[in-house]
Amino acid sequence: MVRFENVGMRYGMGPEVLRDVSFHLEPGSFHFLTGPSGAGKTSLLKLMFLAHKPSRGLISMFGHDIATTDRKDLPSLRRRIGIVFQEFRLLDHLTTYENIALPLKVAGREEASYRADVRELLAWVGLGERMDAKPPTLSGGEKQRAAIARAVVAQPELLLADEPTGSVDPEMGQRLMRLFVELNRLGTSILFATHDHSLVEQVGAPVLLIQNGELVYHG
Secondary structure (H helix, E strand, O other), X not given: OEEEXXXXXXXXXXXXXXXXXEEEEOOOOEEXXXXXXXXXXXXXXXXXXXXXXXXXXXXXXXXXXXXXXXHHHHHHHHOOEEEEOOOOOOOOOOOHHHHHHHHHHHOOOOHHHHHHHXXXXXXXXXXXXXXXXXXXXXXXXXXXXXXXXXXXXXXXXXXXXXXXXXXXXXXXXXXXXXXXXXXXXXXXXXXXXXXXXXXXXXXOOOEEEEEOOEEEEEO
């Protein structure tokens, strides 16, 4: 599903923030992405979401060589990926319900076909009573939960999560972790970036460890 070979990445003319990164993710796999702050975890996720291009090396997503994929075909690849950003990226003029349902609406589905599923997901992440609220009125933890729900609602083939439980209390963190595990059981490949080693130990999934822009451990 994902293949990196000797990938490097830099911002503008600056030094490389990722160097000689090589790994692959199989369909249906679950991996944790760990490493100290500034090691390159977020940059790696941006490459996988096709938000940035590598400065060198090969990236293959869903069997497509990104370097040779036509720009007009990139949006269709991105729609196969769910992502939880640290900065949430909710749309302030939409309600919580509308934000979470947005990927389904963009995909062309009729609301009647997904209304019940979105409401059930809202209840699961503890936002059932906040579905009509707009993001400016939500707490940081509520925004995080809404962003997670939006990322998983369409059951993407690949889910990229950047510290997804960092703004919630431990009990909700455990509940969200069960959501990720269940989504993986249903077939979604997951790359979960976290500093929380207790989550890594709880799930027991393989780890990608990045230090100073280099992948130093995969297993």
